[in-house]
Amino acid sequence: MEPLTSLLSGARARGAFVLRTVQSPPWSVHVRDSAPLSVVTVARGAPWVVPDAGDPVLLDSGDIAMMRGPDPFTFTDDLRTPVDVIIHPGPRRTTAAGAQLHTTADNGVRTWVNGVGPAGADVDGSSMLLIGKYREPSEIAAWLLSALPPLLVIPKEFHAESALVSLFAQEIARDEPGQDLVLDRLLDLLVVAVLRAWFTRPDAAAPAWYQAHGDPVVGPALRLIHGDPSHPWTVNALARRTAVSRATLARRFTNLVGTPPIAYLTDWRLDLAADLLSNTEAPIESIAHQVGYNNAFALSAAFKRSRGVSPQQHRMSSSRSAPRTTPD
Secondary structure: OOHHHHHHOOEOOOOOEEEEEEEOOOOEEEEOOOOOEEEEEEEEOOOEEEEOOOOOEEOOOOOEEEEEOOOOEEEEOOOOOOOOEEEEOOOEEEEOOOOEOOHHHEOOOOEEEOOOOOOOOOOOOOEEEEEEEEOOHHHEOHHHHHHOOOEEEEOHHHOOOHHHHHHHHHHHOOOOOOHHHHHHHHHHHHHHHHHHHHHOOOOOOOOHHHHHHHOOOHHHHHHHHHHOOOOOOOHHHHHHHHOOOHHHHHHHHHHHHOOOHHHHHHHHHHHHHHHHHHHEOOOHHHHHHHOOOOOHHHHHHHHHHHHOOOHHHHHHHOOOOOOOEOOO
C-alpha cells in the first residue's frame, strides 16, 4: 500500500462538528475544546492563528490551517485584541469571564456571526472561517495524529483545492437529508488534500518513516509491511525480499525510521487493530488474524502490553452512537 494512503485512510469523521463563522473586528476566539483535529479554511479576511506553544501565523484568504489537539489555540483579527470568546468542549461558548454565550448569535444553518449583518456579507472587514472538527480521537488513526505538528498551515499558493473548499462552504450552509454524512466525507477529503500538499513540500517536517519510503532499501521493506501486515514477517524475510543482508536492513531501517523493523511492524499492527476495534464489530479473533496474530489471546497480550488496556476495553472506551460497519 502506498504510504500516504496507509496514513490517510485513518481519517473517518462521524458526526463531525462543522461551522461557518463570520467575525467582525475586534475579535479574538480562544479554542480549548480538546478536539483531536481541527481544520480551518479562511474564506475571507486575514486572521492570525496563535498556537498555545509556538509563533503566531498570519493567514490570508484561501489558506488552510490544521491544529492537532488537545492543545488550545486562538484565532484573532489582531494580536493585540484580548480574547472575548472561549470555546469549550461540546462545543460550548463563553465570554472570557465565563458567562455563557447562547446560540442567539447564530445566523443560518451551521453559522455563527459575532456582529451584525447577513452571514455572507463582508461587514467592516470581517473574516469568514470554515471550520471542521473531528470529535473523537478514534476518528483519526494514531499514526496520523502522531505525524502532525501542533499547527500546520498550507498557504493558498501551495494547494489546489479551491473547488473542494468552495463545495465545503456551500454544503455547510445546506440542510438536506444526509447532510451530516456529506459534510463528514468532505472534511475527510479536505484533510487528505491538506496533508497531501504538506507531505509533498520540500520543507515539510514529514515523519521519518514517510521520508524513508524513498530509500532503496528501507522503502521496499516498508511497502511490504504496509501492504501485508498479516504476513509473518521477520527481519530475515524482509531482507531477502529487499535483496540485502539482515544486518544491513536492520541497521538502515533503524537509522532512518527510528525504530527496528519488527518493533515498527508491531506498532503498525496494533494501530490497525485499534482502528478495527473502534470502527467495526468484527470479532477480536478475526481482527487478530487480519493484523498478523495467531489468535485473540496473542493480540490481547500484545495490545495490553503496548496500550495498557485490553482490546475489549479499548473497544468499549471508543464505542460511539454511530453504527459500526461490518468488514468485508
